Amino acid sequence: MSDAEADLREELTAAFEDADYPVTSMTSLLPELSRGPMTKFSAGERTYSAMELAKLLSGHEEFPYEDVEGLVDDVIAGLKAEGEL
Known part of the structure; x- marks a missing residue:
């Protein structure tokens, strides 16, 4: 696993670990994001x-x-x- 993948995996887990599972759609994840659809995630040099x-x-x-x-x-x-990635 690359550093970029590990970092992104950590960011995504932190963002979505408290979601109300089961999650049935992308839109049901939006309330978990601090800035909604504009929330940023980084993978190495890419954001x-x-x-x-x-x-x-x-x-x-x-x-x-x-x-x-x-x-x-x-x-x-x-x-x-x-x-x-």
Whole structure:
């Protein structure tokens, strides 16, 4: 696991660990974000807003998510599949 991946995994886990699981859609995660869709996440030298992540990950997510680990795993896998991580 790269440092960028580890850092992003930590940020995403902190942002979404207190969500009300199961999570059934991206929009149900918005209340967990301090700045809503403009909340920023960093992966190495790249920074993504939550809105950018949602666009990049369209088609990679598999709702519902029962826990934060599954959600974060799919975000990381989706970014890798898109060549972003």
